[in-house]
Amino acid sequence: MNNYNRLTLKFFLCLCLLFSIEAFANNQVQNVRISPAADNTRVVLDLAAAPQFKYFTLENPDRLVIDLAQVRTGSRLPAASGESALVRSIRSSSNQNIMRIVLDLAKPVKPNVFALAPAAPNGHRLVIDLPDNSPASGSSSTTSTAAPVTSAPAAPATPIPSSVRAARDIVIAVDAGHGGVDPGSIGPAGTYEKNLTLPIARQLVALINKEPGMRASLVRTGDYFVHINNRTDIARRMQADLLVSIHADAFTSPTPRGAAVWVLSLRRATSEVGRMLEQTERHSELLGGVAEVIKDSANERYLAQTVLDLSMNHSMVTAHQVANQVLSELGKVTTLHKREPQAASLGVLRSPDIPSILVEVGFISNPQEERLLRNTAHQQKLVQSIFNGLRRHFELSPPADSLFAQRRAKEHRVQAGESLSLLSQRYNVSVEELRRHNNLRNDTLRIGQVLRIP
Template identity: 50%
Template sequence: MKKNKLFIQSIILLLTCFVSLFSYGANKLAGVRIWAAPESTRVVFDLSGSPQYSHFILTNPDRVVVDLKGGQTSVNLKKIANNSKIVKGIRISTPPNKSTLRLVIDLVKPVKANLFSLSPTAPYGNRLVVDLDDSQAAKSNTLTAPKKMRDVIVAIDAGHGGDDPGSIGASGVYEKKVVLEIAKKIAKKINSTPGMKAVMTRTGDYFVNLNKRSEIARNSKADLLISIHADAFTSSRPKGASVWVLSMRRANSEIGRWLEKKEKHSELLGGAGEIIKNTDNEQYLAMTLLDMSMDRSMAMSHNVAGKVLTNLGKVTQLHKSKPESASFAVLKSPDIPSILVETGFISNAREAKLLTQREHQTKLSNAVYKGVLSYFKTYPPTNSFLASQAKRRHTVRKGESLSVLAQRYRVSMASIKKANQLKSNGLRIGQKLIIPKV
């Protein structure tokens, strides 16, 4: 009898240890976050350990099924915030075995699913990311054929977003929120200007991979890409706005190197799965190596950066009076001139407070807009509306007369005289004339 009792106690002890070991080795689902973008949705599963998973897609109704090996959860999936137009909801379903947690993402329509895991990156731990791409929406947004007098298109990129908050100020100010507000204000100014159009890489609180930002600009046939950020550093002393252009080498300033490091960290926060798995990147690599327009893009970027910096200096303190250089991925598209505007140091308490104020945001956005407008008024793209409105100028050379110029530019002699307030038909060599529009 005593032996039986000891045997039963031993069995209970072994079972207890087994359950404890099982619980200890379980991968706990601690939370779920849904980030909705216009053409996609990202679902992030926060886990206690590195995930071992598999997935498959079912139709009628449409859903993505994720099997998480050793998974456990006490999360109430019905209370997860969801603003996605793709995802109906997330639920637990009957697993293939007791050691698996089966998660079902119910969908509104068929989508492409891309799954990848991310290792811990402060402030997040292990994550399983599910990117859902609404390919039909992407197809419906293709551009129409360009008009004869086209708009100057400016892509506005609000940095960070979604899982990636960017820098966080001492008062809890999130960079991702501040820069989105400023980016929206710049876009509004551009869209209110005849002959100009703004395209935003993100319009809400969601993450867009860095190569995707350039892709959005390229698909929109952007003439310029402006990425809006708020600076940060290890010290709270640095302050002032700055404008950055691409450097093919490592940044030569300490703050520049810090920002390069921060950009890599942001990509880890937001998720690098698309960059790793997107086979289209090979064509962009080839473009980078072969497209000789990089020199032209970099020269234009410096010119625009200088004009933006001049205007920023009129409304806020500058960190540096000249454009700075660093190796940022968002600036590396060879065919699109690109600049990165740091609107101030969010790590500086005074500037962090200013960056949250609507009036200061408006001043900053107006300054960026004026710099961009100044450049494109001086150098309007061919066949653009701005080019049709630009004043043509001519310097008189030997042998040229008023009648010769009128015939060359297909305008009347009277209109040239009126535009230049000429009292006679006589011209002198070196004289600068405005040639009126037809």
Template identity: 45%
Template sequence: MKRQGFFRLAWLLALASVLLTASLPATASTSVESARIWPAPDHTRLVFDTRTPVDHTIFSLENPARLVIDLKNTDLKTDLDGLDLKGSPVKRIRSASRNGNDLRVVLDLDRDIKPRSFQLEPNQQYGHRLVVDLIQEERASLPSPDRPIVRDHGDGKRDIIVVIDAGHGGEDPGAIGPAGTLEKDVVLSMARHLKDLIDSKPGYEARLTRTGDYYIDLRSRTLLARKHKADLFVSVHADAFRSPQPSGASVFALSQRGATSETARWLARSENRSDLIGGVGGVTLGDKDDILAGVLLDLSMTASINASVGVGDYILGKLGKVTKLHKPGVEQAAFAVLKSPDIPSILVEAGFISNPREERNLASARHQRKVAEAVFDGIDDYFNNRPPPGTLLAWQKRQSGGGGSTEYRIRRGDTLSAVARQNQVSVQALKRANGLTDDRLIVGQTLQIPSS
């Protein structure tokens, strides 16, 4: 009898345990810890910080416009009502538990959008993230090709267009200094200073790829430069390295063969990884056969790289007067943002944000202005020596020549054809005026530029 009583008691205890477990609420395997929203001109990015990667689905509903985000085995541990929705197509965010263990988030929208979602691995600032992009196709940030882009001073004397690209932005902070200074904030401030300087000089006009704290993918940055008919593309960044010792500003141009130093290689990989947050693309020559397209692309890219190295030399000369230089010459690396075959493009690294002393400088508004002034002075000197044909600066240079010949000093990256084109004379005229029998030039050589 005692044995029967014992087994009966054990059975009752087991049954009670099962009933108690069934009555407890299910526990989600992950959670949404916080959220952020980043409105941009042509899209809005909503980011959920999750404890671990999350299984999710999204779908759109119409009349009224809504986006539904279902997160499996997830609970909500933040208040989505606190998000600032100003400037975004989101009117309201609602959330509720679904199927007892899932989370449903509903975005009430004021217009139709094209949704896109993906997950990001942890980085220096954030952990696991679920990113939802709301793409507003009717508000494309790229200007239409027939929109007037440049000021014309009459008789075809147009402005020189400089497109300034502040690196990173939004969910991509870039490098982070030891004291917490964010690269994306420093470079946007410098880009704004540089734009003001360029716009204040007659004969120039500047455009920014981004005007606020949001991300633009690398393909769109170069597309913006092309749409703006840029004469020069300047991408502004702040270096970081594994150790705090490296310091100094650098200027990079594109290398078709790869980086010129181990630091350049590491930096190129680091910057190009930012494209995981957007999308990658390139230039196509679809209307040409493979051989012709390859030749044209190679010629255009070579000319652009030569011009990029040339303007980089001028900028380095000015930067060296206001800050330490990391390397004395223009470095070359495979930065994706520089791969525009038809626009001279440079990347200015204003200093090492990973160096505590330089981080303090980069966070200083005074130092930011000094760097921006040095970059502009270099750009201005370059274009005053090599103004693009048809620009106000080219016309002013011809006028100051008084109809006679002028001198031009050969710099690194110059070619005879480029010098002839920029001075609006023929290659044969240059050869005759200087007694040249071939196209070879020597850095430091002085050419007489005949009047056309």
């Protein structure tokens, strides 16, 4: 997105904020429900209206902080129903029309926070999923006595410091293609595409979640059908920075082979902007706060189209950049069917606000490649290469408020007599990390060369 487009979008966002602070401060937390399970604790906030929120985590002690905007003045957080060993307490405070909600946690987690639209008998909800794959420290392996969750005042909801905002994770939604009644393509040996995409997607999520500053979730977690139109909606509820859809290609003849990466075609992009412009009831989620001042008159619909066009342009440019990085890495471990990103009218790529790519890991219709795709070692190589491409993209172009952006800000200009080994000791990083982070092919440095410090 060029500087003019950024300034234009910022203008609309500022305009929205000026109008919305008081006039739209109508939300309220009506109920707090805690539901623990074997590997996850879910906290649900029942709300009077659709939530506008941001969240981040803090350490020492471990906390999840949620800033809920446009809350009625004087609103208080109700006492929670249910209890969990993971959630020690829930507290809140208010400042103007922002309610800050703090969950004190027994240990660090990577939360998944998303909104749900009304569905009988429930109204608007904010859902907080807290993965918990191991017992909290100090808990008994044979008994589990959860401490009651208490409500207490939280720290005032003052503006979030920039150092905290810069530490957020980059969120990636990983979509395993097909599923359930939709098997996808079927290989000569009877391999279902859906049975390849899910394990590859799971491995990719696991690898991403090991990387500090990155977090991933699956769009579908099992062998069930998810409508193509719902996959981007699920990614949006995750507040994803990127959607990666995993597929295996097929053709009428067994000859074609190799991996490819697809992005949205310009023709489809134009039609999607027009279609979403007609869905005025979805403007809030598609346009963010700008939707508060865009109604249904002809002039204001023009503003909506302008913002959607800017968003779609940014998403498409980002998707092309990601696709090129992923292709570069895939080419190191497998044959490439196409060496450039391919543009297509694929439904899973249609979101104007989430950059999206579709990775074809190979041709399931090719007998040799079908066998290769079923091989665990080959799957691991594919997953590693896709991950390397994603990480490389975000190292080069991180979201401004992310931990990756914070890392990128650390730079060093090479002086006479300095070497990689010397700098690795000074900054407490390995020589290999310095090489990879700066895409260096050897250890030769030039005086005046700028290095990024991981």
